[in-house]
Amino acid sequence: MSNQLFEAIDALSKEKSIDKDILLEALEAALISAYKKNFKSATNVRVELDEEKGIMEIFSRKTVVEDPEDDQQEIALEDAKEINPNYEIDDVIEVKVAPKDFGRIAAQAAKQVVTQRVREAERGVIFDEYADREEDVMTGIIQRRDSRFVYVDLGKIEAKLPQSEQINHEEYLVHDRIKVYVTKVENTNKGPQIFISRSHPGLLKRLFEMEVPEIYDGHVEIKSVAREAGDRSKIAVYAENPEIDPVGSCVGQKGQRVQVIVDELNGEKIDIVEWSEDPVIYVTNALSPSKVLKVIVNEEDRATTVIVPDYQLSLAIGKRGQNARLAAKLTGWKIDIKSESEAIEEGILADTEFISETEEDLFD
Incomplete structure (x- = not known):
């Protein structure tokens, strides 16, 4: 039975990619538990497994006495001296035990515990494999x-x-x-x-890392992502090397790279803007595709007042305020958008500071 058991454990270890020592430790614990349970033993029990010889032996600790009253926990002095002549009364010795039917009981216990340990080990292997995939x-x-x-x-x-x-x-x-x-x-x-x-901003970031080699290689960095999943997103990118166009890298030739991501997100609109440490430039870029005339920065409150041409006001704010909301989330700055005429009326902008372009001029 022992040889078959060792062979089964060896095969199981290879099949499930589980350390054999883990299974052998589980088997030892199961055999000890089965012995104590089925033979009503309260003594300390040790199991010795010799895989090379295919031997499985159980040793019980017994106290040496003159006349044993409990064979499970005591051994006669005469019998103890046959094992070792130096044993005396009250010595504790280990005695090999081979209870009747224990082979069958051991096999049942081994099957139960190994099955349980395999299940636990498989869970551990799966957890370790997927824990590395977080984020x-x-x-x-x-x-x-x-x-x-x-x-x-x-x-x-x-x-x-x-x-x-x-x-x-x-x-x-x-x-x-x-x-x-x-x-x-x-x-x-x-x-x-x-x-x-499917709605986490991290999904958008990872998709760009997968699709844009310059991001994967570290030549282009994603600085921030703002997303309203399924509708519209903004992503800010930066390249330390001035010869690299971070926005163009993400868009790809004829928009192929960004289109792959848009398709994966079922048509979600994506604005790719260039990051800047200058809040004026960054906020201006973030409000794309609208045109910005001026950005007034309040460093203390981390707030900005953005002035746009009158005809660009609705575009800058966006449908239900979405463009402004995403720009604020992307940059981390509060954004208050005002039209050019409103800014002049409130004295924020001098009427001679800008000569507004008309839509005809813009598309001439």
């Missing part, structure tokens, strides 16, 4: 959906995409391949749990 993008296959979750198969584990992390109006069809952002990986009593998102 990363993974591709999965949609398995099913209900009113609360979309269930995505990520290979060795199924992840739940909660409604709060889904993109509004996005369809999640069974068997479709989908890219998701891993927000958190936890090892729970029920096994590893992976939390994923």
Whole structure:
């Protein structure tokens, strides 16, 4: 039985990629527990496993006495001296025990504990594998959906995409391949749990890192991302090397690079702007595609007043304030947008400071 057991453990270790020592330790613990349970022994028990010889032996600690009353815990002095003539009364010795039917009991215990330990080890392997993917993008296959979750198969584990992390109006069809952002990986009593998102700004950032070699290589840096998932996003990029165009790198030839990301996000509009440490330039860029006449900076309150041509006011603010809201989130500056005529009326802008362009001039 022992040889077969060792062979089974060896095969299991290779098949499941689990350290054999872990399985042997589990087997030892199971045999000790089974012995105590089935033979009502309260003594200390030690199991010795010799894989090379295929031997499994159990040793029980017994106290040397003159006349034993409990064979499980005591041994007669006469029998002890047969083992070693130097033993005396009250000595504690280890005696090899071979209870009847223990082979069968051991096999049952080994099966249970090894199965449990394999399950635990597999969970550990899966957790270690996916823990490294936190804050990363993974591709999965949609398995099913209900009113609360979309269930995505990520290979060795199924992840739940909660409604709060889904993109509004996005369809999640069974068997479709989908890219998701891993927000958190936890090892729970029920096994590893992976939390994923389609709406997280990190998804947009990772998609650009995957699609734009200059970002992956570190020549272009993503400084900030502001996203209203499924509708519109802004991303600020920067290149320390003046010969590299960070925005152009992200857009790609004929817009191919950014279009791949737009397609992955089902048509989400993406504004790519150049980052600057100068808040005037940065805020101006962030309000793209609108034209900005002037930016007044209040460093203390980290706030700006932005003046735009009258005909650009609605574009600068955006539908339901979206453009201004995303620009503020992207830059970290408060943005108060005023039209040119409003700024002149309030005395913020002198009427001779700018000569406004008309739309005809702009598109001439």
